[in-house]
Amino acid sequence: MFEHPEFIVVDKPPGVSVHKDLDQSGYLMAWSAARNEPLWLVHRLDKMTSGLLLLGRTQSAAAQLSQLFALREVEKLYLAISASKPRRKQGMIRGDMQSARRGSWKLLRSEQNPAATEYVSRGVGQGRRLFLCHPLTGKTHQIRVALKSEGAPILGDSRYATGSAANADRGYLHAWQLGFEFLGECFRFRADPSSGEWFDRALQQGELEALLGENLPAHWQLRYLPVEP
Secondary structure, eight states: OEEOSSEEEEEEOTTOOSSOBTTBOOHHHHHHHHHTSOOEEOSOOOTTOEEEEEEESSHHHHHHHHHHHHTTOSEEEEEEEESSOOSSSEEEEEEOEEEOGGGOEEEOSOOSSOEEEEEEEEEEETTEEEEEEEESSOOTTHHHHHHHHTTOOBTTOTTTOOGGGGOSSSOOEEEEEEEEEETTEEEEEEOOOOSOHHHHHHHHTTHHHHHHTSOOOHHHHHHHTTOOO
16 A cells, blocks of 8 residues: 555455465565565454555564554554444443453452543444544554453454354454554555455544544544545
8 A cells, every 4th residue: 555665554354364374475585586586574464454554674674563463652543333322422432351261351359550542433233333543552462352341342343242242244443544664654545444344434434534523532533534545
């Protein structure tokens, strides 16, 4: 999607691991081979998650960009769809995260080192709901666990959803926008979902624009709404 002397921005498809996974070579390795140059992973997306991913072209650049993520100086927006209505239409989800069985995580009531996720949501028909999520921290499975805690696990998330909601044409979590400052220059990127029946419906029927037109926090509007696809 974008090439800089120090990094590239790619749009990862769902269902692909960033690292080597069983019989798959891994998304990072595939890009390195395709470009015939070494690339370094700056941050991670879960296998089920699609969307914006930064890859460093030098080890130094990757380390600097990774530090921006660690210091919470990268602004992120995610799109998600659930087959359930959340307890609240919008709000903040905070709590410590604790590892559970078989690679899962759970949200605790304590807040010693909490994960924090802001979200707004809107119904998109047939019991589905579109979420715009703004993670303020970067914990493993953070958004997936946060929405589950609100009673709205992500559609197609076989780890945290149950019943029919666990089965879909894809896992409905997408890294939609990234914003950061690097080497004195500000960067803003946006990638609309390119797959998924319910993401397609939300985009084609104007549901995303309708959600953006509602009462979003002011800092979301200033940082993200002007960004073009």
